[in-house]
Structures are given as structure tokens and as C-alpha cells.
Amino acid sequence: MIHQDTIVALATPSGAGAIAVIRLSGKDAITIAEKQFRSVSGKLLSRQATHTIHLGHIMDGNRVLDEVLVSVFKNPNSYTGEDVVEVSCHGSNYIQQEIIQLFLRNGCRMASAGEFTLRAFLNGKLDLSQAEAVADLISSDNEASHQIAMQQMRGGFSSEIAKLREELLNFASLIELELDFAEEDVEFADRTQFKALIDRIIFVLKRLIDSFAVGNVIKNGIPVAIVGEPNVGKSTLLNALLNEERAIVSEIAGTTRDTIEDEITIGGVGFRFIDTAGIRDTKDIVESIGIKKTFEKIEQAQVVIYLFDAESVFVRKSSLESIKIELEKIKNKYPQKSLVVIANKVDQVSNQEQQQLKQAIPDIELLSAKTGKGVEHLKLILTNFVNTGALRNNETIVTNARHYDSLLKAFEEIQKVKEGLEIQLSGDLLAIDIRQALYHFGEITGEITNDDLLGNIFANFCIGK
Incomplete structure (x- = not known):
């Protein structure tokens, strides 16, 4: 999959703006751009040094299309490893298309999605995990997902994998060498050192695999379902968290008949809040559908906020025992989900009644969505569900499902190697499992790949990157 032609695409978002950047890459990028560019100083682009910017005009024959700045990046010192030219023009849709069509008529091909980054990978400027980090x-x-992507793009993850792979490869070579001298019964690979290496690899792999639980939610946002009976203030709480009137608030029970979702960033981490229909027995067909969707959203959520009306417990004599029963149902049905129990409308009850609630339900949070009391503390509780210590310590966090799958497979093979060492398995059988582990390591960084895999990965990129 080596491309020799020259590609062109819009590198900035489509649509009108102050400026737009059109990118060319390939062996003829500078030559093609030079034919259409008239520098104000009369210089030729092909004679200019790399990483220089030039003012001039893009010309279609004798017609001036735009006054532009042209940046020149000569191979191999460019993003793609090829000659690259970037034309910064005015952001009119008309100008953008006229310049791109001009280059297409003069030898360029329209770039496919992610093709610039694909070329960077094929030319050794990035490994595959770094290329994926670009997307x-x-x-x-949010801050957390940005930090993880930057760390991976700089090679933090791939360098850790490459180091493990190199050490394992060295021992694999020694074991393969033993097989060549099998009749002489010699041992080139020190089994004690090899066992220590395997233990260290297992430790690192377990840490990386475990980090995916955190990395995945940081990358995609943490879904939080707000549930409870009708008219307990779920929509008011959503509005308070978002600091805007996102959900309709009404005194009429059952106002929210469908789920309402919105996202905010708290402490650098994205949270996706889901305001659900109130859970109750109802004969209203539309409301019943909403309640069914509520349980579907609880299934999808990682955190469940159960909200009840503190005022109704005391003023309207609602049963506190029924609330406890509902909480037990949620805990039993969703034991893996984090549950936050909140008594809302505490501004309507006395301090003594608040203490009674605390005694009745352990770990309860007291809050008034209407006045904002306790909302900031709730945000703090939510951020504590995410282990961001690894971020602060700049540890590698896995966010990519493909990497996670390869790590699991590598871990399985390394476990087989460890078991083989313990029962003193022969070198030829150990070598089989080691080769498989090396294969899965290579899948992550792209040392082992195929056209179908690359097609699937880079098809998800935007055109121009």
C-alpha cells in the first residue's frame, strides 16, 4: 500500500470562515503548487528551504483566485514524510473549491479519509497506535481525553509496548538458537532471568488492561442516569448540573415522558447525564414507554443517581421504607453500577429531619436542586468515581478497544509461557507461545498489519487528516 501520487484536501473544517488551509502531499506537491503560485518576491517554491512561508497569489492562468500564504515542508521533515505544501487562503467556500479544483486539474488526486496520516504511518513518521491517537x-x-491522546501520540504507550516486545524478542532469539543446538543440550536463555521478565511483562500487561476501564469512560464520557419517582426534581437537578434550562420543569407528575441527555465536563472529565421518566405504575401508554426507556438507560449508565423528595417523606407522609425497597431493587439488579442516593428539596425540611434521613439511609446526599445547595458537592462525588490518579502521574491509559483486545490476547499467550516455564516445557513449545505474544504486540504498533486493518482504522478519520 505505497502511494506515489500527490493528494490534496481541505485541512480545516468545511464551510465559510476567516481562513482555510488546503494541504497537498506527494512527490509532485511542490512542483504542482509552484505552477499555480506567483510569489510577490518572484521566488520559486522548489528553491526555498523547508519549513518556510511565502506570500503570493494562486493563479488560474491569468486569473487571480486569492492572495495566500504557502507553507513548504520538504521530505522527510514533514508530517507525512513526503513533500507537503499547505495553502492558507481566505475561507470563502467558493475560493476553497476553486483552488482545490485547480490542483485536481493539474495532477493532484482528492485525498481519502485519513490518507495524510496513513502516509505518515507508511513512511515511518508514526506507528499505528500514534496514528490512531491523532483521531x-x-x-x-475534555481535558482528560485530550491529555490521554497527547500522551499516546507522543509515543508513551507505543514505547512501553516496544520495550516489552524487544526484551521478549531477545529471549525468543536465544530460545530459537537453542533449538539449532538441540542435540548438544545447551541452554543459551537463562531460565531464571526469563521467568523474571515474564513476571514483569504480566505485571505491565495487567496494569494496561485494567486501565481500559478508566480510559474508555474518559474517552467516551461517563453516562449518568438520574432516576426516581415522578416530580421529585430530576429535571431540576439536570438543569442545575448543566446550569441551563435544558429540561422542562413542571409541578405535573409525569412531565418528562422521554429521556433527555446532555453532556458537561467536570474536573476535566466528560459526563453524559440522562434525565429519565419518573418510575411509577401508570396506565398512560406514552408515559409507560418513557418508563421502559428509563430502565434501558439504567442498563447503559455507569452511575445511577436515585433521587427522592425529602419534603414528601415528612410533609406528605411518604413511606421511607418504600424508598429503601426501591434502592435494594436497584442494588440487586445492577450490582456493578455506582449508586448515589440523593434526598432533594432539603431546603423544605428542618435540620432535625435532615439528620433523620442521614440515620435512615447510609451515605445519603442532601441536596436542593432548586437553590443549588449540594450541587457542587455532587459534582465532586461524580469525579471521585473516575480514577484520575493515573492521569496526574502521567501513566499510560488504554482507551482504544483494538489495543485492549490485542493486550488481552498477548496476556493469554504470556500466561501460557509462564506455565510452560513452571513445568519445564521444551524450548520449541515455548517458542510457539512467545511468537504469538510477539504477534499481538506487533498488532498494536503496526509492525504486523494488513490492508484491511489499515482501511478500517483510517476510514474513521476526517478527510484532510
Whole structure:
């Protein structure tokens, strides 16, 4: 999959703006751009040094299309490893298309999705995990996901994998060498050192595999379902968290008949809040559908906020025992989900009644969504569900499902190697499992790949990157 032609695409978002950047890459990028560019100083682009910027005009024959700045990056010192030219023009849709069509008529081909980054990978400027991090960086919408993508793009994850792979490969070579001298019964690979290496690899792999639970939610946002009976203030709480009137608030029970979702960033981590229909027995067909969706959203959520009306417990004599029963049902049905129990409308009850609630339900949170009391503390509780210590310590966190799958497979093979060492398995059988582990390590960084895999990965990129 080596491309020799020259590609072109819009590198900035489509649509009108102040400026737009059009990128060319390939062996003829500078030559093609030079034919259409008239520098104000009369210089030729092909004679200019790499990483220089030039003012001039893009010309279609004698017609001036735009006044532009042209940046020149000569191979191999460019993003793709090829000659690259970037034309910064005015952001009119018309100008953008006229310049791109001009280059297409003069020898360029329209770039496919992710083709610039694909060429960077094929030319050794990035490994595959770093290339995938480029897409994650573009899509990052909070501090945590941005930090993880930057760390991976700089090679933190791939260097850790490459180091393990290199050490394992060295021992694998020694074991393969033993097989060549099998009749002489010699041992080139020190089994004690090899066992220590395997233990260390297992430790690192377990840490990386375990980090995926955190990395995945940081990358995609943590879904939080707000549930409870009708008219307990779920929509008011959502509005308080979002600091805007996102959900309709009414005194009429059952106002929220469908789920309402919105996202905010708390402490650098994205949270996706889901305001659900109130759970109760009802004959209303539409409301019943909403309640069914509520349970579906609880299934999808990682954190469940159960909200009840503190005022109704005392003023309207609602049964506190029925609330406890509902909480037990949620805990039993969703034991793996984090549960936050909140008594809302505490501004309507006395301090003594608040203490009674605390005694009745352990770990209860007292809150008034209407006045905002306790909302900031709730945000703090939510961020504590995410182990961001690894972020602060700049540890590697796995966010990519493909990497996670390869790590699991490598871990399984390394476990087989460890078991083989313990029962003193022959070198030829150990070598089989080692080769498989090396294969799965290579899948992550792209040392082992195929066209189908690359096609699937880079098809998810935006055109121009």
C-alpha cells in the first residue's frame, strides 16, 4: 500500500470562515503548487528551504483566485514524510473549491479519509497506535481525553509496548538458537532471568488492561442516569448540573415522558447525564414507554443517581421504607453500577429531619436542586468515581478497544509461557507461545498489519487528516 501520487484536501473544517488551509502531499506537491503560485518576491517554491512561508497569489492562468500564504515542508521533515505544501487562503467556500479544483486539474488526486496520516504511518513518521491517537486528539472534548491522546501520540504507550516486545524478542532469539543446538543440550536463555521478565511483562500487561476501564469512560464520557419517582426534581437537578434550562420543569407528575441527555465536563472529565421518566405504575401508554426507556438507560449508565423528595417523606407522609425497597431493587439488579442516593428539596425540611434521613439511609446526599445547595458537592462525588490518579502521574491509559483486545490476547499467550516455564516445557513449545505474544504486540504498533486493518482504522478519520 505505497502511494506515489500527490493528494490534496481541505485541512480545516468545511464551510465559510476567516481562513482555510488546503494541504497537498506527494512527490509532485511542490512542483504542482509552484505552477499555480506567483510569489510577490518572484521566488520559486522548489528553491526555498523547508519549513518556510511565502506570500503570493494562486493563479488560474491569468486569473487571480486569492492572495495566500504557502507553507513548504520538504521530505522527510514533514508530517507525512513526503513533500507537503499547505495553502492558507481566505475561507470563502467558493475560493476553497476553486483552488482545490485547480490542483485536481493539474495532477493532484482528492485525498481519502485519513490518507495524510496513513502516509505518515507508511513512511515511518508514526506507528499505528500514534496514528490512531491523532483521531482521538481531534475528537477529544475534555481535558482528560485530550491529555490521554497527547500522551499516546507522543509515543508513551507505543514505547512501553516496544520495550516489552524487544526484551521478549531477545529471549525468543536465544530460545530459537537453542533449538539449532538441540542435540548438544545447551541452554543459551537463562531460565531464571526469563521467568523474571515474564513476571514483569504480566505485571505491565495487567496494569494496561485494567486501565481500559478508566480510559474508555474518559474517552467516551461517563453516562449518568438520574432516576426516581415522578416530580421529585430530576429535571431540576439536570438543569442545575448543566446550569441551563435544558429540561422542562413542571409541578405535573409525569412531565418528562422521554429521556433527555446532555453532556458537561467536570474536573476535566466528560459526563453524559440522562434525565429519565419518573418510575411509577401508570396506565398512560406514552408515559409507560418513557418508563421502559428509563430502565434501558439504567442498563447503559455507569452511575445511577436515585433521587427522592425529602419534603414528601415528612410533609406528605411518604413511606421511607418504600424508598429503601426501591434502592435494594436497584442494588440487586445492577450490582456493578455506582449508586448515589440523593434526598432533594432539603431546603423544605428542618435540620432535625435532615439528620433523620442521614440515620435512615447510609451515605445519603442532601441536596436542593432548586437553590443549588449540594450541587457542587455532587459534582465532586461524580469525579471521585473516575480514577484520575493515573492521569496526574502521567501513566499510560488504554482507551482504544483494538489495543485492549490485542493486550488481552498477548496476556493469554504470556500466561501460557509462564506455565510452560513452571513445568519445564521444551524450548520449541515455548517458542510457539512467545511468537504469538510477539504477534499481538506487533498488532498494536503496526509492525504486523494488513490492508484491511489499515482501511478500517483510517476510514474513521476526517478527510484532510
